[in-house]
Amino acid sequence: RKEVGHISVGSKGFNDLIAGGIETQAITEVFGEFGSGKSQISHELAVTVQLPVEQGGLDGECVFVDTENTFRPERIEQIANAFELPVDEVLQKIHVARAFNSAHQILMVDKINELIQSGTNVRLVIVDSLMAHFRAEYVGRESLAVRQQKLNQHLHSLQQIANTYNVAVFLTNQVQAKPDSFFGSPTKAIGGHVLGHASTYRIWLKKGLAGKRIARLVDSPHLPEGECVFKITSEGIVD
Numbered sequence: 001r002k003e004v005g006h007i008s009v010g011s012k013g014f015n016d017l018i019a020g021g022i023e024t025q026a027i028t029e030v031f032g033e034f035g036s037g038k039s040q041i042s043h044e045l046a047v048t049v050q051l052p053v054e055q056g057g058l059d060g061e062c063v064f065v066d067t068e069n070t071f072r073p074e075r076i077e078q079i080a081n082a083f084e085l086p087v088d089e090v091l092q093k094i095h096v097a098r099a100f101n102s103a104h105q106i107l108m109v110d111k112i113n114e115l116i117q118s119g120t121n122v123r124l125v126i127v128d129s130l131m132a133h134f135r136a137e138y139v140g141r142e143s144l145a146v147r148q149q150k151l152n153q154h155l156h157s158l159q160q161i162a163n164t165y166n167v168a169v170f171l172t173n174q175v176q177a178k179p180d181s182f183f184g185s186p187t188k189a190i191g192g193h194v195l196g197h198a199s200t201y202r203i204w205l206k207k208g209l210a211g212k213r214i215a216r217l218v219d220s221p222h223l224p225e226g227e228c229v230f231k232i233t234s235e236g237i238v239d
């Protein structure tokens with residue numbers, strides 16, 4: 001079994017919360033309301049995975065499965081500049097795959113397999129956002145079972161990539177804001193219990209005061225629950 005690697009999310013506090021960054025051979029899901037920072041963290045990771053190991057990366061490339069047109073090369077440029085990395089090279093190592101519907105999104109996993117088998121050193125697969133197409137296409141109670149079955153299949157093939165190639169899988173999931181606190185019912189997030197069981201790590205993102213964000217680790221099998229505060233700046237994710 002290959003050694004588990006970690007990819008820095010940019011903020012020390014956030015990395016500490018998840019024991020050093022997001023893990024390879026695992027699925028990490030972030031969920032939260034609009035603007036909570038899910039896509040920003042995705043962009044950060046697409047850059048940091050390229051850093052050398054000493055700097056929190058895996059010297060690797062990344063696949064960014066984009067379902068809602070959230071990928072912004074100009075944002076990558078800002079983050080790459082902050083790390084003093086050459087922007088063109090960084091962008092070349094981010095393989096952006098636009099998924100037009102859920103069936104296309106599912107098929108994309110085969111393409112990722114092919115890309116890796118052709119020798120590309122992919123160490124991170126991002127799906128931003130996991131549920132958008134599924135949610136839009138499978139409407140109503142009667143389609144829920146089919147949706148969950150498809151979603152399950154999709155997550156299973158992502159987990160297989162994670163295990164087979166020592167890759168980190170990072171999923172984003174939009175959920176409604178819950179009033180008051182974190183102690184509502186995060187597991188009732190869109191995707192339901194299929195997603196809850198498939199993800200090794202689940203992180204709830206929340207907007208705080210003065211542009212701050214709060215990340216809370218929930219339902220982790222190995223790590224203590226806890227939370228941290230981080231900020232989104234033009235340089236990326238920071239403490």
Ligand code: ATP
Nearest residue numbers: 032033034035036037038039040041174232233234
């Ligand atoms: P959605 O579910 O709507 O896609 P999200 O959780 O993916 O939301 P993000 O797009 O990650 O949200 O976060 C958007 C927020 O990030 C903005 O509201 C802004 O506060 C912050 N942000 C984005 N770019 C910058 C920047 N260059 N400098 C500082 N803050 C930024």
